[in-house]
Amino acid sequence: MLISCVAYQNGRKLADIPVEDISEYVGRPDCFVWVALFQPTHEELDQMAEEFGLHELAVEDARKGHQRPKIEEYGDSLFAVLHPVEMEKAEDGTESLMLGEVDIFVGPNYILSVRHRTKLGFAAVRTRTEREPDLLRHGAGFVFYALIDNVVDRYFPVLDDLETRLEAAEEHMFAAPASRKQIEQLYALKGMLMTLKHAVSPLMESVGKLYGGRVPQLCQGTQDYFRDVYDHLARINAAIESSREMLTTAIQVNLALIGISDNEVTKRLAAYGALITVPTLVAGIYGMNFHNMPELDWSFGYPLAIAVMFVIDGLLFLRFRKVKWI
Amino acid sequence: MLISCVAYQNGRKLADIPVEDISEYVGRPDCFVWVALFQPTHEELDQMAEEFGLHELAVEDARKGHQRPKIEEYGDSLFAVLHPVEMEKAEDGTESLMLGEVDIFVGPNYILSVRHRTKLGFAAVRTRTEREPDLLRHGAGFVFYALIDNVVDRYFPVLDDLETRLEAAEEHMFAAPASRKQIEQLYALKGMLMTLKHAVSPLMESVGKLYGGRVPQLCQGTQDYFRDVYDHLARINAAIESSREMLTTAIQVNLALIGISDNEVTKRLAAYGALITVPTLVAGIYGMNFHNMPELDWSFGYPLAIAVMFVIDGLLFLRFRKVKWI
């Protein structure tokens, strides 16, 4: 689906143009065309490939989707795959991370973005860049930066969400009795961290090549901006690594605490059991059939026996309490 | 066994040629010979080595098999070892990963593929390339790419299969009671992931050298294609790493859950045991031989004692239920 197709000149919007005229505008050196697609059909992509002269392999990647994040050079143009990530709430209340895909084709005077499986669009980017014609005049490189920056900025709330969950789980871990439910949550959290990591870490590597060493022609003059994006990615990446390590420990600790909880109950039941076997023994003794058992003839023998049972158990109970067996 | 031996000219099939004429066709600068062998005999390989002028060490490697994946330069020709991987179902229903081997010798105008222990051939590759004479005209480098791409594409269904198994095991893990069977499956899954990794990861490293840095003469002009293959391998590799990490955690969690299950049963048996010891104590008390035990003379003493037993156990049972000991 075509979202928009706009031509710019000298940093100012010229007009919404029909798709067929793209190649014409791209041909003018002072013009700049910006097209946004959402889950395009086969034909739409083919038309774009023709109008912009895109490389066959890049188009194939965009068509099939499910690439890993990357930024590749094809001659003097670039092809980028980004993975925006959203927390999505299912109808039954469970939340999961949705991995979208954004493919970006950038040439000296055009930019084409293709979104898959993500609800979040780039209207905000367009508004922001149109507000700053000075920067937009830098052309495709700057818009490219603005798009990546937008995707990366959306990682932060997701990361914050995951970190909050981890912290909640950590507090829970030592406060409440450990449960299987928690393990399941921590395990799911680990899966989400891995998803986020796989979106962030290859992108970081790729962006790193846009400001240091041999920088592609398109990004020259905007290296400082790409370094800034790189820095954000590095921060997210470090935070993920850190959370992952804490999470691994948390799972281990939680599992051990569940085992410990169960053992504690078994221990307490064993202690309570002991409290019952002792009067049983007393009862057994006075159930013996010896002829010569003077206590049996005492008139207060029976209540005394019961009293003895209570006293012994009372003392044992206090003792067990003291050594924390009950 | 010779599968096929074909000569091409300007991207078009010329003819099936006899093995003895290979060296003659290879000698013509505008010709290109493509030979496919399946588990060749000692003599067949020797003949090929002579016709194509292959390097002794490469031939030795192809003869012995069991190499690790690699791509090596011998002068202006290349020698590649690939490990195709197939999921194979044994007669008793158990499935295991089969590791095949494909050795490819590539020279400026010939390509020789040798398959071992794999049922999957390259007929599809031949059909595809013959349909595109423009690309076939690029010669050996392009056919070489098409062969590698074909092997790599076959990794995806295997990876998907393994990931599906992991997900099934993960769902099972928290849904059903943990069992030894699951551990065995997860352990086997880990072994399969390792097998796949050892097929993918050295190949990725080798393919990486075909598009960046000093590219072999044969692959020049097709670097973008090899980068695309590299990218697929990198994606598979990242997915394997990710699965491996989740798997390690899953095994750990599963083992702990089994232990926890057993402890829970012991805990419940201990609680049920307690429910039995209490009436046993009551019975013991009324089995005592004191002369002065008024309850014994009551006409409703016996049913009352039984009732007391039931009431106490009922209360205990409710209590245990509440604290989740039963």
Added chain:
Amino acid sequence: MLISCVAYQNGRKLADIPVEDISEYVGRPDCFVWVALFQPTHEELDQMAEEFGLHELAVEDARKGHQRPKIEEYGDSLFAVLHPVEMEKAEDGTESLMLGEVDIFVGPNYILSVRHRTKLGFAAVRTRTEREPDLLRHGAGFVFYALIDNVVDRYFPVLDDLETRLEAAEEHMFAAPASRKQIEQLYALKGMLMTLKHAVSPLMESVGKLYGGRVPQLCQGTQDYFRDVYDHLARINAAIESSREMLTTAIQVNLALIGISDNEVTKRLAAYGALITVPTLVAGIYGMNFHNMPELDWSFGYPLAIAVMFVIDGLLFLRFRKVKWI
């Protein structure tokens, strides 16, 4: 909040100057301006950006805070983010690591430091550098070093504190019975180590670029000093890694020891239980109703039975003691 704004000439303090005059002093080649801000307002930062001609992205980073430690070049000036770390005691006695932030802008003849969320200022640095006009004459590079050195020096007491806690926990681990409380402390300690690591390790990487390879113009002549700082950071980093590894093992050992403690109690209770079941059996035997049981008629039968119970239990008790079951 403006803390101070001072101009220097030839390594000597010239005067406290008003903010508006900064650009004028910065313009004089033999002058050097040093400004310190604490949690500045939006307007204060804007004014500084204008007076010093700071780069938009760096100012944006300083405004938003929450960057990761880094040192970046913007033309011939540098922008550094440092994370000072303090141990802070809450009112309820629990201690936690507070992560502050210090942003430093350095140009050929100015230095601007911006502190966030940290109580510790740089008065000491100013005093030290003013005492040594020879070094201050080196200009911005040397002051830059002095500021970083000051932040890094403050990591050592924090590291010592964490190491002391670890050692205390280690001694405790084998001396006292293992407890959940300890696990909680070790887990919190791990979190603190991670915090410290994230302050130290990216900074180390960045400082490493100030003395080896292509050194920024500003730091030339003071490389030996930056190497010294790097060395301190490397030492802290190695100590953190080492503590982290010991900590992981300590948590594992501690968890296992708790499980072992509980099992030991269960074992002892089982042994005590055995001590009670034996006389219960004896009592049960003499509670049998056989007509022909000679012991029942013995006048000393009852005390003998009791004695037998004591003797058997005494022997069992000694035996259990010996094999360490009780």
Added chain:
Amino acid sequence: MLISCVAYQNGRKLADIPVEDISEYVGRPDCFVWVALFQPTHEELDQMAEEFGLHELAVEDARKGHQRPKIEEYGDSLFAVLHPVEMEKAEDGTESLMLGEVDIFVGPNYILSVRHRTKLGFAAVRTRTEREPDLLRHGAGFVFYALIDNVVDRYFPVLDDLETRLEAAEEHMFAAPASRKQIEQLYALKGMLMTLKHAVSPLMESVGKLYGGRVPQLCQGTQDYFRDVYDHLARINAAIESSREMLTTAIQVNLALIGISDNEVTKRLAAYGALITVPTLVAGIYGMNFHNMPELDWSFGYPLAIAVMFVIDGLLFLRFRKVKWI
């Protein structure tokens, strides 16, 4: 002990020569001397050092032994330390890995091999190279390759042996009840893998420098051969890594399974215990001394009570079977 001392000319054996004549033959440009020693005395090594003009440090290393595998350049000669590995069966049937040591001194026209603690000699290498005068004509570099290749080839059966043990242990793990013996075997296996790794992995690194980058003069013209050796080492190394990872998991799984086995027995004993406490309770009830217990007067009361005990236990038994508690 001197094993052999032979001079070659143009790839053909000239004669067995006395040690004193070595320096003379080495002096002739078309000659090539090959000496093999086995655990030489101090004097033998000194004589060799003099005849060949060996470097003091290399001789010192060969004398002391216990070096790690390495290949070092001393001017235009090379000094290599290899660690052949053999599986050795002790008299009591236990097997362990024996680490031998082979030191090789190579110069432009000599090769000196010194064996320590290994029964396997290089007679096969000598036979093989003498059969191929064409290759032997390449001189020292080729013989050097042949010696390394021989040592590396001997790693394969050891690796196979270890892998077979691991597989046997894996099958055992899930088939038979887990036992301490298995842990011990797996632990010993891990030790052997580490030994093999320490023989292979530094050597791999060293051989890697003989075919890529700046290749020593001696190995020029034979790089393809050294790359082949490197490849074998890389394969062994990858297999070791893989086995090590599976082994770590296997130990973990095995330990957990032992714990689980014991818990299962405890669980079953608890269940059997429950089967006994129930009839004990019934017996207790009919042992009560109430006057008014009609069942006691029934003539079939006793057999009925016994029957009730059996029925209850029978039902319980079936129930426990069903939920897998017994």
Added chain:
Amino acid sequence: MLISCVAYQNGRKLADIPVEDISEYVGRPDCFVWVALFQPTHEELDQMAEEFGLHELAVEDARKGHQRPKIEEYGDSLFAVLHPVEMEKAEDGTESLMLGEVDIFVGPNYILSVRHRTKLGFAAVRTRTEREPDLLRHGAGFVFYALIDNVVDRYFPVLDDLETRLEAAEEHMFAAPASRKQIEQLYALKGMLMTLKHAVSPLMESVGKLYGGRVPQLCQGTQDYFRDVYDHLARINAAIESSREMLTTAIQVNLALIGISDNEVTKRLAAYGALITVPTLVAGIYGMNFHNMPELDWSFGYPLAIAVMFVIDGLLFLRFRKVKWI
């Protein structure tokens, strides 16, 4: 404390000289001064700094101590920090690793060594070097090597000691019942290995720069010697890594074995308990008050009942033995 201060000329000892004359001797191109200090006072170090013209930062490091091992260039001189390690026996018999510190300043014709917290001196180095004037003539570089070599050689016995402890623990682990004491020892051993590693591994890195790449002027001509030291360090480092990995596994195995031991006792107690409950049931049955229980009237009823108890328990005992529950 000044240990010695000697001037050399052409590899021969000239004289013990007073500290004040050092600068004079250092000034003569054919002279070479070698000074050794032990825990010097502030003033002694200042004097040395003046006589030799040492760099402020290096002197500061030597004064404060507690650096990590490193070798730094200051112009044409070097500053090295080494960490000798000794096993020290406390009065109560516990042994711990003591970390000393040796700082070495080396210039073209002087060498100054400063020892802290270590009893071992360098007299042996002095004797060795003085015996070989040929080598001593190489000047400071060679003495520098000899000092480092001496410190590194002392790591070997410490490493051997630690490895012996590990092996002893490994044998113990499977032979004797696992105990907490062992865990404590293994944990302490891990701490010692970490200490040794932190002494060895940064030094290895630093020494690696003295023979490959851009070698400092001072070390030229002695690269082969430094490579030899590097090699020793690499060997120690690899051995430490290997021990560390085995140790981690050993701790894990040991902890699991302790838990297993306790569970085994619980299991055995449960089995013994079962042996007692069975005759208790029999006794309970014959304690029932049914009127019609023919066995009660048999004259041999009582001994028969006892016999039945013994027989059942005997059979159970044999059965439990067989399935290894007792």
